[in-house]
Amino acid sequence: MPELPEAETIARELDRQVVGCVISSVRVLRRDVVHGDPRPIGRVVTGRHIRRVYRRAKRVIVAFDPPIEIVFHLGMSGRLSVEPSRVLAAKHTHLRLALDDDEVREIRFCDPRRFGGVWVLAGGTRQVGRKLGPLGPEPLQLTSKDFANILDRNRQVKALLLDQGAIAGIGNIYCDEALFRAGVHPLTSAADLSLRQRGVLLHSIKTVLRAAIKHRGSTISDYRQVDGVAGSFQHSNRVYGREGTACVECSAEIIRLVAAGRSTFVCAVCQPQQSM
DNA sequence: CGCATTTCCTGGAGGC
DNA sequence: TGCCTCCAGGAAATGC
Secondary structure, three states, X not given: OOOHHHHHHHHHHHHHHHOOOEXXXXXXXXXXXXXXXXXXXXXXXXXXXXXEEEEEOOEEEEEEEOOEEEEEEOOOOOEEEEEEOOOOOOOOEEEEEEEOOOOOEEXXXXXXXXXOEEEEEOOOOOOOOOOOOOOOOOHHHOOHHHHHHHOOOXXXXXXXXXXXXXOOOOOHHHHHHHHHHHOOOOOOEHHHOOHHHHHHHHHHHHHXXXXXXXXXXXXXXXXXXXXXXXOOHHHHOOOOOOOOOEOXXXXXXXXXXXXXXXXXXXXXXOOOOOOO
């Protein structure tokens, strides 16, 4: 499930492969996957060249010249790939952007579960569209002071970390991994965390995200890099998906519970419940 | 306000 | 082998 490190990996690789390319044609295979600008996406981007590809939160953004942006939200099964146009497109490919280059490649957006989507944002107009809600700050750029303020709410810390409007880019996997490394129980009220604990938690979040980017993301089921290769950070997970196994720190059994409606993995010894 | 539940969707896993 | 049910989850909507 693509979170910040997966989106970052895809954005970097896409940028490397397609920056400067011109869109020669567009094929929309599922109309309801494309949102934003009401004009047909083909009319909007054909003939424009790709200025850069970057990431914001869990989104991969292709920026064009003249200025127009296509925002890809990968949901949980979304994939972006660059393939030769002659290669048969995978099932559930919803959008194909042909590149006017020698190899005749195209950018493909494939999303079987369709929790993701594509937003076309016309130049200047920052109307993000109803479905793309407000985003909190990037965790990797957050100061401990700002983070401490974000946590100053009577809310389960896990629910808060997953709230994209509070902090952008953290999903279920890295949330659990960061909480474990910080020794914080996911059901703790954020407001009950000491300043020191908040500092440790931010540090853990940054450490986990940076390490995951280095490993090019976690491939649990669907996620793949632009070239189809899996990421490898799933092998570094200490709690996520490890129910019933021994904690790497203390050998206690990792347990699964539900927090914020999601599967949540904790070591009850390393992450004690705080009394409130 | 906060939190749980439901909804969307497909494919993979497990039961029988 | 095949059919059924359940489960995964990002984010928004709804209900308590």
